[in-house]
Amino acid sequence: MPHRGAEHTGARIARVRKVRRLTQRELADIAPVSYSTITKVEQGTIPASAAVIGALARALSVPVSDLTGQPYLHDLERDQLDGLIQPIREALDVYDLGADPLISPRPLDVLHAHADSLCAEIRDTNLRRAATELPGLIQEVTTAAHLAGEDRAWEVLASTYRTAYDVATKLGYADLCTVALDRMDWAATRASSPILAGMRQYMRALLYLRSGQYRTGQRLIEVALTTLQHAPPGLARDATTGQLHLGASMLYANAQRADDAEGHLREAEQIAARTGAVERLNWLAFGPANVNAHRVAALAGLNRYDEAVQVAERMTIPEDWPRSRASRHHVEVARAKLLTGNATSAFESLVAARKAGPQQTKYCWVARETYLGLEASRRQLPGTLAHYGAWLGM
Template sequence: MPFPGDDHTGARIAHHRKRAGLTQRGLAQKIPYSYSLLTQVESGHKPASPDLVATVAQALCIDVTALTGQPYVTELQQDRLAELIRPIREALDLYDLGADPQISPRPAPELVAAAQRLCQQVRATKLHDAARDLPGTMAEITTAAHRTPSSELWAALSSTYRTAHDVAVKLGYYDLSTVALDRMDWAASRASDPLLSAVRQYMRALVYFREGEYTIGQRLISSGQGLLEQSPQTRERHAVTGQLHLGASIIAARARDQNAVTTHLAEARSYADRVGEATDVHWLSFGPTNVAVHAVSANVEMRQYGEALRHAADVRIPKDWALSRAAHFHIDQARAQMEAGRSEAALKSVVTARRLAPQQTRYHSGARETIRGLVHLSRRTPDTLDHLAAWVGL
């Protein structure tokens, strides 16, 4: 049976396809997916995978969010998160106005610690707390950096911009995330930190990855690697280099370049063997665990679901690992399990993701499409699945 109602990604694909004057066969000829799959997705008989959505968005010259329906405003309003977005948007616009005479900022060490706490909140998926605290902290550090410029303060300000990007992405405000990355570059250049600038290029690459622009994403990764040449050979540089290779592996997977995926994962693994779990470097999750998790994600992106599950079986998540990354792994695993016909295991993985990171999972388009797929596959919807479907607004 199809998904209930017409407010799903497949229906949006059909709407925008028709607006572009294309038949289903016409669109199928523009994308690396079959006409049969496209018809099933549009009718709601199959979930729309993130790679299909990105490819269709690129073919129709529209944003991915037009097809996914993000941001999910109804749920955001229920969680009282929507009201926190405007203050973040306004705080991002203060960057070039100089010091605010009405603000008396705390000492620099306290401001740096405040910026770090925001990163911790996002990694712990406390999105409401991070979104609530972010605007005031951002405005305070902006004033401090303009009054007494220092690399330390500019780096802290760049960190708050990164937090704004992370919050915006997780809640589906991709336009805002792009603004935040522009501000991050502005502050990183003043901090004179090539590692921070390279991390920013990595994050930009992921923006284009989501939109299906893989060539641009690969160029941004290369740009980030070039910036690293300005930095000495340290553990921190090795961690950022390894993370860039992980980003490149996922972009290559979407581009169906198996050789590049293998090469980038091997390079990342060699750096991980040198630095260990480097979660203390620019709030990355780089290390052996993240390499293993990316091997799963890469195979999911290449639709090699059996291979993805083989790699997933070997993943051991450290107890102190970022909940945001752990939940993302379980969402990827759920997709592979669903596609492999292991619906019960997929449901357990989604439930685990929700337990670890409820807000992130609720607004994750991949999690929502997996739940939709499980609803369709289930002849009799289990109570847990029925509850999940209602929770994400299906």
């Protein structure tokens, strides 16, 4: 059944494939992705996985964003979020100009608290609020760091760059993600912080995960784990190390290396057993619940959707779990449920994702593709599903 709403990823894949003058079978040979998967994805009858999109993007020599359609400019304009991006770009561009003589920065403790509050806003999925305040804070902390020249000031600046990465990721601006991470590396080097350097490599590895370049992502994780050995022993090093193992599990799962993925999950599980839930430490959301959520996502990456759903159903989501993490987990579960044929339960998970983090869910390509898969699976849409699609702008 063809989609009635916005163009889906499969339609974009078909368009680029035709520009490259490839048949579906020829693309399947190059990618490699099975012919039947390409057919179903192009028809919109199944949602494309990150692994499939990454493989096809590389085979077609286009960025992943060309296939996912991100950023969703029409919807960002309608929600008046697009105007928040350019000020962030401009703020990121003054990193090496020294102190701005027109800015009198607040005390470092105040700036640290402000930067931390924006991290909290991101975890609560208040993207508009964080993005609105961020450019001014970046410029103020840039001046403070150049004036003070001390490690703590550079650490605060690295935190603001990390928030810029978070905003860009959630709104679909892949190019801005790269710039923000370059700035984060620049500040982390001046702060002489192995923890920040390791976190930056972790987030960089996630970009390669999304683009299907798994080996490069795996190498970045290996470098980050080595870097963390230079950090002082303690909770921060343990939690960051655990999160790196979770990132590695996703890279290996999507590369269809199940044993390696499971090995990294076990490492993270052992660390989480020691640390407990430390969601607010460096805002990595690390802990036993996050290990379980990554196990669900890893099983989905391995195309073991029934097992992913079973693990998800056994999970207990903590009441104080970061809303951004809960929202993303519900989206992953929704997709897995759809691919096991349980459309009703899949939609319930999409609703849960929206409830946990509406701004994040609205601009998540996995949520959109899952919705379109639900739309394609039903000849007559229930009113609640159609209403959800209208909210997504689809």
